[in-house]
Amino acid sequence: xSPSRTAIRNSIRTLRFHHGEMTQQELAERVGLTRQxxxxxxxxRYSPSLEAAFKIARVFRAPLEEVFQYEG
Amino acid sequence: MLELxxxxxxxxxxxxxxxxxxxxxxxxxxxxxxxxxxxNRYPAALVSGILLLAWAPVVSAVQIVAIxxxxxxxxxxxxxxxxxxxxxxxxxxxMTILMILIGIASHILxxxxxxxxxxxxxxxxxxxxxxxxAYRALAAGLWCVLLLFxxxxxxxxxxxxxxxxxxxxxFALAELVRLGSQLLYYRLGT
Numbered sequence: 001x002s003p004s005r006t007a008i009r010n011s012i013r014t015l016r017f018h019h020g021e022m023t024q025q026e027l028a029e030r031v032g033l034t035r036q037x038x039x040x041x042x043x044x045r046y047s048p049s050l051e052a053a054f055k056i057a058r059v060f061r062a063p064l065e066e067v068f069q070y071e072g
Numbered sequence: 073m074l075e076l077x078x079x080x081x082x083x084x085x086x087x088x089x090x091x092x093x094x095x096x097x098x099x100x101x102x103x104x105x106x107x108x109x110x111x112n113r114y115p116a117a118l119v120s121g122i123l124l125l126a127w128a129p130v131v132s133a134v135q136i137v138a139i140x141x142x143x144x145x146x147x148x149x150x151x152x153x154x155x156x157x158x159x160x161x162x163x164x165x166x167m168t169i170l171m172i173l174i175g176i177a178s179h180i181l182x183x184x185x186x187x188x189x190x191x192x193x194x195x196x197x198x199x200x201x202x203x204x205x206a207y208r209a210l211a212a213g214l215w216c217v218l219l220l221f222x223x224x225x226x227x228x229x230x231x232x233x234x235x236x237x238x239x240x241x242x243f244a245l246a247e248l249v250r251l252g253s254q255l256l257y258y259r260l261g262t
Contacts, residue, residue, distance in 0.1 A: 034190075036189070046194050
């Protein structure tokens with residue numbers, strides 16, 4: 001059984017790389033999530049809440065659309 | 073040997089378990105506050121082909137094993153034995169105490185091997201969906217029990233013991249569905 005993907009894509013991995021190779025743990029601590037949840041979001045296995053999505057975008061100082069893209 | 077009334081003995085055991093639980097909570101909080109973040113030291117566990125690395129899925133997996141072990145043990149032990157009220161009560165108390173003991177021991181052991189994580193929004197979603205699935209399984213199980221009861225009533229068969237076991241099985245099934253679906257949600261996504 002393959003993991004179910006959400007219709008929301010994201011650029012978190014790329015943005016982390018461009019922000020001083022930020023680790024998943026560091027991002028998780030800054031937005032108040034667990035590292036496992038960050039991994040799940042990056043892999044498209046979990047769509048974060050709107051609040052968490054805004055927090056992630058704020059960490060990268062980027063608009064929401066740059067971090068998350070809807071491919072429905 | 074000192075003879076204690078059953079009520080005093082039960083109360084003593086429950087207070088002891090409550091004390092152990094409080095101790096484990098304090099230890100967990102102390103670890104979370106005083107330890108530097110470190111990589112997960114838990115050796116990758118393979119449960120039903122699912123690679124588990126995080127705190128919450130490991131707890132769910134251990135609970136599944138505990139349920140299968142405890143319910144299986146009592147199922148084998150009581151198979152074919154006529155059920156009396158005392159035996160039913162003893163079974164309920166014994167299963168509850170065993171589940172609590174296994175739960176406390178496993179939480180302490182897992183806390184030693186992994187860094188406990190506080191639950192976040194994804195954990196809440198997984199928990200809620202697991203509870204929803206468990207409710208459906210429990211409802212289906214209880215409908216089966218009702219049909220079984222009706223069938224036995226129409227046939228004029230004694231159904232007291234059968235009802236007890238069927239209800240216990242429905243509870244066990246619901247718990248397994250809850251924990252199993254939580255594991256799948258963690259692995260496959262919500």
